[in-house]
Amino acid sequence: xxxxxxxxxxxxxxxxxxFGGIIAADGINLSLYKGEHLAIIGPNGAGKTTFxxxxxxxxxPDAGKVTLNGREITGRPPRSITxxxxxxxxxxxxxxxxxxxxxxxxxxxxxxxRHWGLLRNLMRIPERAEMxxxxxxxxxxxxxxxxxxxxxxxxxxxxxxxxxxxLKPEVLLMDExxxxxxTADKFGVxxxxxxxxxxxxxxxxxxxxxxxxxxxxxxxVAVWAQGIIQMTGEPKTVLNDPDVIRNVIGSGEHx
Amino acid sequence: MDIILLALLDGIAYAALLFLVxxxxxxxxxxxxxxxxxxxxxxxxxxYVTATIGxxxxxxxxxxxxxxxxxxxxxxxxxxxxxxxxxRLLLSRIYTKEPILQLLITFAVFMILENLxxxxxxxxxxxxxxxxxxxxxxxLAGVNYTLYQVAFLPLAAIAVLVFLRYFLRHTTMGAxxxxxxxxxxxxxxxxxxxxxxxxxxxxxxxxxxxxxxALATPxxxxxxxxxxxxxxxxxxxxxxxxxxxxEGAAVSALMIGIARSFAVYLAPEIxxxxxxxxxxxxxxVRPNGLFGKETVxxx
Numbered sequence: 001x002x003x004x005x006x007x008x009x010x011x012x013x014x015x016x017x018x019f020g021g022i023i024a025a026d027g028i029n030l031s032l033y034k035g036e037h038l039a040i041i042g043p044n045g046a047g048k049t050t051f052x053x054x055x056x057x058x059x060x061p062d063a064g065k066v067t068l069n070g071r072e073i074t075g076r077p078p079r080s081i082t083x084x085x086x087x088x089x090x091x092x093x094x095x096x097x098x099x100x101x102x103x104x105x106x107x108x109x110x111x112x113x114r115h116w117g118l119l120r121n122l123m124r125i126p127e128r129a130e131m132x133x134x135x136x137x138x139x140x141x142x143x144x145x146x147x148x149x150x151x152x153x154x155x156x157x158x159x160x161x162x163x164x165x166x167l168k169p170e171v172l173l174m175d176e177x178x179x180x181x182x183t184a185d186k187f188g189v190x191x192x193x194x195x196x197x198x199x200x201x202x203x204x205x206x207x208x209x210x211x212x213x214x215x216x217x218x219x220x221v222a223v224w225a226q227g228i229i230q231m232t233g234e235p236k237t238v239l240n241d242p243d244v245i246r247n248v249i250g251s252g253e254h255x
Numbered sequence: 256m257d258i259i260l261l262a263l264l265d266g267i268a269y270a271a272l273l274f275l276v277x278x279x280x281x282x283x284x285x286x287x288x289x290x291x292x293x294x295x296x297x298x299x300x301x302x303y304v305t306a307t308i309g310x311x312x313x314x315x316x317x318x319x320x321x322x323x324x325x326x327x328x329x330x331x332x333x334x335x336x337x338x339x340x341x342x343r344l345l346l347s348r349i350y351t352k353e354p355i356l357q358l359l360i361t362f363a364v365f366m367i368l369e370n371l372x373x374x375x376x377x378x379x380x381x382x383x384x385x386x387x388x389x390x391x392x393x394x395l396a397g398v399n400y401t402l403y404q405v406a407f408l409p410l411a412a413i414a415v416l417v418f419l420r421y422f423l424r425h426t427t428m429g430a431x432x433x434x435x436x437x438x439x440x441x442x443x444x445x446x447x448x449x450x451x452x453x454x455x456x457x458x459x460x461x462x463x464x465x466x467x468x469a470l471a472t473p474x475x476x477x478x479x480x481x482x483x484x485x486x487x488x489x490x491x492x493x494x495x496x497x498x499x500x501x502e503g504a505a506v507s508a509l510m511i512g513i514a515r516s517f518a519v520y521l522a523p524e525i526x527x528x529x530x531x532x533x534x535x536x537x538x539x540v541r542p543n544g545l546f547g548k549e550t551v552x553x554x
Contacts, residue, residue: 056444082446094441096434107434110427111446120427167445 007034008070009203010055010086010171015064017050024050025061026227032171037194038205039218039235041248042225048207049091051224052173055205056088057081068171083112087169087202091176093160097149101140101159104148105131108166131166137196138162154185161193165200172197174206178213186210190217211249215239223248260398262520263513268404270512271412272471276485277492277504278415279463285499286436286456288354289346292361294464295486296368297333301465302481303376305329305472309383322385326469334462337368342457347450365486373479380476387473403473411470415463416505423501432456464489491534497547507537507545 008031015028024047032038040048053059055066057078065074073081082088095104102123109127110116135141138158143151151159157177164172177193178186194217197204208214214221214235221238223230225247231238238244280294308329309322341364349357390402423429434442435452443449467485475481492511496503511530518526525532537545 058440077443078440079443079446079448082444088444090441090444094438094444096430096437096441098433098437099430103430107427107430108445111431115427116431118422118426118428121425122427122430123425125427163445 005033006036008032009034009036010066010068010205012051012055012066013064015051015054015061015066017047017054017059017061023047023227025054025064028064028224028227028229030222030229030232032203032205034170034203035201035219036203037197037217037219038203039208039214039221040205040224041208041211041214041221041238041244042223042230043248044209046224047227048224049175052088052175052205052207055081055173056086082167082169085168085170087164087167087172089157089160089164089172089174089177091179093156095148095151095156095160095163097147100145100147101135101151102128102131102144104159104163105135105166108163112167127166134162134165134196134200135159137165137199139192154181154189157181157189158192161196165196165202169202172202172204174204176208177206178210186213187216211239257398258520260396261400262517264395264398264400264405265519266513266516267509268408268474268512269516270508271408272467272474273488273492273512274412274505274508275415275467275470276464277489277496277508278419278501279460279467280486280489281493281496281499281501281504282419282463283457283460284493285501286432287346287350287453289350289357289361290354290490290498291346291460292358292486293341293364293368294361294461294489295482295484296365296372297338297461297464297482298468298471298485298489299372299477299482300337300368301330301333301468302472302477303372303381303468304333304465305469306381306383306477307376309385309472310381313383313385319385319389322383322389326386326472327466330462330466330469333465333468335458338458338461338465339454341461342454346457347453350453365482369479369482372482376477378479380478381472382476383472385473401474408470408474411466412505412508415466416502419501428452428455488530491530495534495537495544497541497544500544500546503544503546507533 010032012028012030015025017025042048050059054061057076061074065072068084068086073084106122106125106128109131110122110125113127115125135144138161140155140158140162143155178189181189190213218235220232221235222232223238223244276298283289283291305326308325312321312325313319345360349360387401387403390407392399393402393405423433431447431452434447435449439449492508493504495507511533514533515526515529518529
């Protein structure tokens with residue numbers, strides 16, 4: 001589907017989900033176009049992470065659907081959504097700690113390419129050069145042979161993104177991509193990360209509490225509160241909106 | 256002196272079989288988190304199928320050396336078909352249930368298979384010593400011993416250990432298994448099919464039990480109850496090592512195998528309790544087993 005905004009990639013229509021008495025989503029409509037980096041902002045506990053969990057198949061909505069390139073993905077298991085092109089980076093990187101950085105990358109590539117001979121050597125799959133290039137792109141070539149458990153937080157975040165990119169996704173969903181990274185390194189990590197996404201041609205949706213980060217890196221912003229999208233628009237419009245300043249930015253919840 | 260050497264050789268040969276069965280049990284527990292009581296039946300049925308195929312080959316005038324590949328083929332057949340059916344039809348439905356229910360279900364499978372085995376092969380003992388006689392005897396420091404037990408069995412156990420290490424550490428499938436073991440959700444978020452990984456792991460573990468049975472066939476007569484005996488022993492081996500510990504299972508299989516065989520020669524009255532004595536002593540000092548780590552489950 002093409003509109004004036006470009007090609008529609010990911011679309012949520014009328015998503016509703018409640019946990020007991022808590023309404024996380026009460027009719028969410030949200031679209032992501034190719035090449036966009038959409039930031040979702042809003043108060044804590046508003047349901048932003050829930051949205052990422054619905055898009056990746058870990059939660060099923062009570063109503064509504066999510067489509068990728070027009071194909072419905074709601075109701076499919078997480079691994080098949082991954083295969084369709086939606087990758088996920090968690091707030092806490094989910095690298096496999098017993099493996100090295102490169103092995104984590106090769107594992108993702110081997111799953112993507114369905115290499116699974118019982119005796120197929122992981123280090124010798126043909127995607128190795130591609131994976132080393134990806135690590136280079138996120139500035140992590142130096143930690144290639146370190147165990148994932150030994151990495152400093154900033155590197156772990158970047159390697160986690162590289163693993164997600166190894167899956168050749170169309171969309172990357174990120175939950176506070178720089179949380180846990182030392183303040184001094186946050187912008188450096190985000191800069192590297194966004195550069196890698198642009199180079200790989202991957203669009204993204206990211207949940208973010210740091211408004212400076214949103215202003216610098218989002219191409220569009222969506223404000224999520226009370227279970228609905230209150231407004232979407234360009235960062236400078238949304239971040240300067242008096243209601244948004246009062247209800248979201250001014251609420252002091254951003255770390 | 257002869258007795259000591261004989262006990263040692265007996266012990267090593269027996270330890271090789273114990274290891275094959277225990278390593279399958281421990282692999283399945285390490286990855287799937289299920290203690291599979293029916294593992295003993297897979298051992299027994301592996302043995303019976305081997306004896307049946309081997310006897311048929313010999314009776315129909317085929318080259319007796321074909322009984323060697325028959326050992327392997329029988330193990331794989333039992334592991335893939337019977338193991339595969341158990342995993343698909345039963346275990347795959349209970350992975351999220353409480354451990355006690357899982358234990359009861361695998362125990363039920365064990366009871367069913369024990370009776371099935373009695374229905375198919377009856378209660379009279381089976382023999383197939385062709386592989387044993389083909390390899391002949393060697394003389395070691397004046398003691399005559401079969402080459403099958405002194406060399407073939409230990410080599411087979413070492414080959415399995417080396418294969419498993421290589422498989423889990425260096426292959427694409429092994430990396431997927433370790434990933435699912437560490438974090439099933441994270442594994443599926445990179446597209447790994449955890450259902451398939453569980454199936455493959457179970458079939459491999461089941462095949463090792465069947466291989467233990469197949470390789471035991473030439474050295475022992477097959478009788479009912481051999482599966483029950485083996486599941487208890489291989490559990491003792493796995494628990495002594497620490498459940499989920501692969502190299503550890505090799506060490507504790509050697510300890511238990513050799514200690515049991517010395518008991519046979521020197522103090523036959525304690526032979527039966529010897530493996531459990533070792534297990535209890537080890538677990539008193541190290542409750543997670545010789546190589547087990549607290550709370551961390553890793554294969």
